[in-house]
Amino acid sequence: MIISAAIAKGGTGKSTLLRALASVALKRGYAVTLIDGDVRQNMSRWGQMLKEAGNRPETLQLVSATTPREILKAAELHNGERSVVLIDTEGTTNDNLMAGLFASDIVVVPIFFALDDVTAAIQITDHYIPLAVETRGRPLPAVFVLTKQTIIDAKARALSELRAIIQANGTPIAQHALQNRVAYRxxxxGQTLYSPDQPDAKAIAESEGVFDDVLKTFTEAMRQAA
Ligand SMILES: Nc1ncnc2c1ncn2[C@@H]1O[C@H](COP(=O)(O)OP(=O)(O)OP(=O)(O)O)[C@@H](O)[C@H]1O
Ligand SMILES: [Mg+2]
Structure with a gap:
């Protein structure tokens, strides 16, 4: 299973969401490969920090892939029955973002409630995903995941308009959301979600929920396409 996080907007929580999903997938016994397609190599740095802290599971691999060709090659090489391949790209429109989409089985689009982010999310589903689908000739499901949610996001009336835009898009929204939590920071x-002495049970529960939502969306999309 190959999952990419994509949104051409910085700081919406792509890398964080992928680290949370990686934590869950490792815990569930999958071999996990994180493909770092961001020139700043923050994901690779995380791998290094995990190692230094003695928290790096043996079943976690990090692959630095800074060109579209490297991303495609790494995704193909590491994909397998009991494996989860996660592709992280920069928050900008570039060829690596397209390569990530092209290689994936499903795209997770983290959404933080702000107009720019919602616009960027819709650009992915309405423009870039159709482009990738056309090029590769097979469907590419996507799922929105709300991230960095606070009590304000749940209540603010000003956000209801953004919520309506997201809902009208037709892309499924993961039932679980990532709240704004220190555990994600x-x-x-050098931590995974499970490595701290006192892991954050709420962060774990919602991340496991998001992981299941992503798998469910993929299965459902495949069933519909068949
Ligand atoms: N659910 C969350 N709770 C608290 N902090 C979060 C959460 N998600 C992300 N953050 C914080 O927000 C910042 C941006 O997150 P992150 O690096 O994951 O975004 P990104 O989309 O990968 O950004 P870029 O496009 O620059 O790569 C980081 O400081 C991260 O720790
Ligand atoms: Mg990032």
Missing amino acids: DLQS
């Missing part, structure tokens, strides 16, 4: 250090 800590994924920038």
Whole structure:
């Protein structure tokens, strides 16, 4: 299973969402490959930090892939029955983003409630995904995942318009969302969701929920396409 996180907007939580999904997939016993297609190589740095902290599972591989060709090659090489391949790209429109889409079985689009982010999310589903589908000739399901949610996001009336735009898009929205939590910030250090002495049970529960939502969306999309 190959999953890419894509949105041509910086800081919406792509890398964080992928680290959370990687944590869950490792816990579930999958071999996980994280393909770092971001020139800044933050994902590779995470792998290094995990190793230094003694928290790097043996079944986690990091692959630095800074060109579209490298991304495609790595995705093909590491894909398998009991494996999860996660592709991280930069928050900008470039060939690596397209390569990530082209290679994937499903795309997760993290959405933070702000107009720019919602616009960028819709650009992915309405423009870039159709382009990838046309080129490769097979469907590419996507799922929106709300991230960095706060109590304000759930209540603010000003956000209802953004919510309506997302809902009208027709792309499924993961039932579970990632709240704004310190546990996710800590994924920038040498931690997985499960490695701290006192893991954040809520972060784990919602990340496991998002992982299941992604798998479910994929299965459902394949069933419909068949
Ligand atoms: N659910 C969350 N709770 C708290 N902080 C979060 C959450 N998701 C992301 N962050 C923080 O927000 C910042 C941006 O997140 P992240 O690096 O995942 O975004 P990104 O989309 O990968 O950005 P870029 O496009 O620059 O690669 C980071 O400091 C990260 O720790
Ligand atoms: Mg990132």
